[in-house]
Amino acid sequence: MNVYGEAKMSGEPNPYSDATKANTNAPWLSETTPIDVDLDGLREYASLMAKQQLDLAGEQTHLMHLYDTPFEAWKDQVLGEAATIRAQLKNNATELSSYLGYLGQTFFNIGSAAQTIADIYQSGDATGAADLNDVLFAFGDKSVGRPDGLPKGIGQTYWEALAAQGGNEQTGAPAANSAEWQPPVTTSISPYQLQENSTGPNGQRMEKIITTVPGSGVMIETVTIFNAKGDVLSTKSTRTTTSYDTTRHTLTTTTENSQGGKATGSSTTTTTYDGSRVVDEKTVSKSASGQETSTTHTQTDAKGETVETTDKPARDEHGKLIPGQRTTTDSVTTGAATDDSGTTSPTSLADEADPIARKALG
Template sequence: MSVDNPYADQTAQNTRAPWLGGGPPVDVDLDGIREYATLMANQQTDIMSRAAYLAPLGQMPAAAFDGDVLGEADAVRARLVANAGELTVYMQKLAESLGNIGNAARTIADSYGSGDAISAASLNDVLFAYGDKSVPRPEGLPQGVGTTFQEQQAAAQPAIPAANSGEWTTTSVTPLSAYQSLETAVGPNGERREVMTFSAPGSGVTTVTTTMFGSNGETVSSVTTRTSTRQTGNVEINVEETFGPDGKQTGTTETRTRYDGEHVIGRSSEVRDAEGQVVHRTVETTDATNGEQVTVTSERDEKGRVVDTNRVVTGIATQGQEAPTPPIAEKYRVNG
């Protein structure tokens, strides 16, 4: 029995990925090995940056089959979410493998300096590059090279949690005035986070300064974010500016949301650097005739051009139900 797919066109557009084509050939010499290592690192970064695009694969099944559903629907939901999880793990491991291969290639190149890597490299040197502790260290490898990631992690101090991490525990929220408050939180290893919030009355502007302190009490970072919102016709404009500890602007995110009455019909977001140049852009549009949604993501490339990097097409949402219907067996139930 054939199954009708109402989203065949969207599926075809979303699964078309010409960027997966082959890359340039690499010469087999020291420069070529270093270039190969760089290409592997770039591929690792590219895969990691695209990992967020997989999030809807796990979110959409849960939203599509929310609430009380038939067992078959619940099984479909579980399978889709599991498949999305497996794909996400695969992409993570793929990125990790590319990084490991690139690091090994760079280690081999560093072992021979300006010599001939092909004639000088031995199997032991390659094994050392891949972390085999049973083989001797290459003679030409600089002393500062060769520490494994695990060894670096063991020697490193615990990293301070991100400002928005759930590892912080709020200890106090102190109102300093009618428009200003101070929130203090502690981290898992004695770190401290202070968040100062100030809302200028009648301005629609909110300023938040987040200061992070290490376990030794020294300031690790200080970031100030100023957010403002204004309405122009049917467009709501939200601007978020960030400033470093020296007061200089480090970036801006501007989001424009277009409304048709109470309904959102379009949204665009631009992230700009300290010089005001666009580094990332997301544009969401909704077709008024068929309800199809298109999300286009663009980023600035190495030549300074803003180019499209991803495009997702979503068909109109199918009709659902606000409340579960009575069980199928209800009409066959015998009363008394």
Template sequence: MVAENPYADQTTTNTSTPWLAGGPAVDVDLDGLREYARLMRSQQADIGSRAAYLGPLSEMPGQAWNGDVLGEADAVRAQLTANAGELNIYLSKLGESLSNVGNAAQTIADSYRSGDALSAAKLSDVLFAFGDKSVRRPAGLPEGVGTTYLEAQMATGAAPPPADSPLWQQGPVTPVSAYQTMQLATGPNGERREIMTFTAPGGAVTTTTTVYDRTGATVSTSTTRVSSRVDGPVQTTTQETLGPDGKTASTTETRTTTQGDRVVEETTETVDSTGRTTHLTTEKLDPVTRETTTTTYEPGKSGLLEETNEVQTGTRTSGADAPHYVNG
């Protein structure tokens, strides 16, 4: 059942447009519109800077209920995290709206800067300023103005940046479920990157990264699955990279051995889809001399692993005795 509008008469008056046709001419304050546009952009920047301080709202629920918890606690954690994500999205859209209003005000000011604002002001010009392509372009608008940002970027034909490029504008991490999150990012030319992360309770973390071009077509898709296990003093972390067909393209396994609170050996090995080792790095610490030896192996011409580099650091040396002088 739809609730009745208690202000039906006022809504009808405010949303009907015939009153625009018979009223007095609209006085467009060009200087005021330009200042208004500047203030809108300033408010957008202010919202963006203040939103950065809301990070703890997304982090605290996970810190308060960490790991495997009761179902009720997990539900509260998911709800609080989702609320924080929605607040971030709201602030982002609010800043975007302020920018749109400011750009529209600037467009209207540009439309009338060389004409008679009192006689030329029309509602269609305002609609055009807000991106409505169904109305005619204002006669006084300069030729270099009127193309939207997205239209200008789509005309360049630039390729999307790599998935790990710093050019992506990161969006907030939004919970999809208790174990799944999504993060969207926008590229410099209207592209879109989508990162879906699924964390199984006590299990692997699967991350799928998809890059779309400005038309919405898929450019690339990659999936990684990270899992770990502990066998006594050895912790093994395995990262699998899956291809578009879902098959394993490469696997990187890191084995870390500890003695007490000290790491004494770490081995990282990468193998391809056929099981062939393509890279191997070992790092060993001598507990007596505190010398660390890092050795790198890669396949040689014969296909067998060959040592390509070795670095030794942190060797403990005994200091020389201080000079001894005899009076004489």
């Protein structure tokens, strides 16, 4: 068999078997909940769909690894090919995040439709007092009127709610991190301020202004999204403060978020170095009211193995804090980097793939 064929067929053992097992073990996938197909079953189904949306929203936080890893692998100035791969991986992560966001909204919409159908038929009798076509209303079909049996407390459809927020399926702007935005055009406003403008799929415009306060370690990023008519749809601001303690070799980064002028939450990351090596990193996230929502702690041992754990304050079934207790929500184990210096081929990949070169090499 030729050299190239041997390289393809031989394979190498997985040096991270323990880490792979720890990260992919998901016993909850086998859990199921039976549902009765009746009015009570529909309401239960609606409740489960809402829980699925909340669960998916929580799981999306784990996607941060998909954003962080490419930038950790290729930091600062790199070769053009590496920068392209880094950007593509970021775009892939953004698209996946957008898809899961829409999937979560779909869970909610389906659950709402099931709840609405149950409400419509609640007052129906065995002869079918409610029209089967009334089900179309639950899915936002404008060709049917409001069902007679629907309680007055049920209000707008999903698309009507979007329209009330300044957008709908035709004009609603995508999220600021969506891949639907065109690459930004950057303009330097001053030595301490940059402006980026991106165009959305339906004529929207996203304006991002990045301001660096000289000598303070403070950077402010403000993102404003306009519709096609120039009206403001949303405004978000992020204030990042960075400081370094030379005595403790610790870098502290605090990020404060706001939307529409109101605080929405904050996070503080403390990174401890041993020379150039990160040995400990802790990120504490807080809600708009200042209460801790989660803490992510990453520790690296002398061998280079990294354990990242995310937990949050434990709460009882009524939502009250349980003093001194915490709930682990995520754990990622990464094995130490392997030394591949002994496996490097003495010939180039081009020579290995070239049949004439392989013949000359024997």
